[in-house]
Amino acid sequence: MTKKTYSRRGFLVKSAIGGTALAALGSFGLILHKDQTWVESEPYKRLSTSPAGTAVVVYSRSGNTLVAAKEFARLQDADLFIIKAPEYPQTFSGQMKASGDASDKKMNTEIIHPPIDISPYDPVVLCSPVWWYRPAVPMWAFINNHEFSQQSVFLLMTGNSGYETSYIEEFAELVRARNGRFTGFRFIERGRAFWQLSSSELRDEVRILVDSHPEFVSKGA
Numbered sequence: 221m222t223k224k225t226y227s228r229r230g231f232l233v234k235s236a237i238g239g240t241a242l243a244a245l246g247s248f249g250l251i252l253h254k255d256q257t258w259v260e261s262e263p264y265k266r267l268s269t270s271p272a273g274t275a276v277v278v279y280s281r282s283g284n285t286l287v288a289a290k291e292f293a294r295l296q297d298a299d300l301f302i303i304k305a306p307e308y309p310q311t312f313s314g315q316m317k318a319s320g321d322a323s324d325k326k327m328n329t330e331i332i333h334p335p336i337d338i339s340p341y342d343p344v345v346l347c348s349p350v351w352w353y354r355p356a357v358p359m360w361a362f363i364n365n366h367e368f369s370q371q372s373v374f375l376l377m378t379g380n381s382g383y384e385t386s387y388i389e390e391f392a393e394l395v396r397a398r399n400g401r402f403t404g405f406r407f408i409e410r411g412r413a414f415w416q417l418s419s420s421e422l423r424d425e426v427r428i429l430v431d432s433h434p435e436f437v438s439k440g441a
């Protein structure tokens with residue numbers, strides 16, 4: 221009797237461990253799959269013809285931050301500049317490289333984008349995914365390659381779960397070293413593998429952000 225109870229408990233424990241391991245594996249697989257799947261969004265086109273006051277600069281590896289950046293640009297009637305980073309393609313090895321470089325806290329990588337004359341814009345809004353609790357490596361590279369002239373610089377990040385404030389402060393220091401005035405940041409949490417914001421919910425979050433905190437993006441904030 222005792223033996224039977226023991227083995228049933230053993231079976232339950234093993235099942236629970238097996239189930240948890242399977243769930244963890246499934247969620248890891250889903251994250252890998254999502255990071256390798258591009259999220260489509262409508263092309264962005266500025267409607268007005270007067271020169272834009274705001275520049276939105278975005279790096280996005282799987283399309284989500286681009287959704288947010290386009291919405292931000294639309295609400296602010298901004299010019300949108302898209303950065304590409306060839307070292308981090310949407311492949312498994314690209315993902316491993318992104319992961320390795322981010323955890324090594326790299327601040328530089330090759331980036332490709334149309335020439336950007338930052339000087340006429342104020343504010344400059346930077347949009348980046350979070351990689352290992354900090355802005356993604358290509359956004360650091362962008363700052364390293366540019367010089368500001370005391371414009372406001374605002375950082376918008378998307379991520380699954382979280383960021384680390386000390387890394388944002390380090391990023392802000394880099395902006396200041398390049399003569400920009402770092403005015404703040406916001407993080408949009410998309411949620412983990414199974415419960416993530418849809419693109420339309422992500423746009424809603426951007427609208428809430430812009431409506432409720434105009435000071436973050438206004439000139440001279």
Ligand SMILES: Cc1cc2nc3c(=O)[nH]c(=O)nc-3n(C[C@H](O)[C@H](O)[C@H](O)COP(=O)(O)O)c2cc1C
Binds near residue numbers: 286318349
């Ligand atoms: C290498 C790597 C590391 C990541 N680290 C984090 C993290 O520390 N915190 C977080 O919230 N999300 C993290 N994520 C998830 C992305 O930030 C999130 O999916 C983001 O919204 C993707 O944006 P994108 O589609 O524009 O590339 C990481 C993703 C990758 C590829």
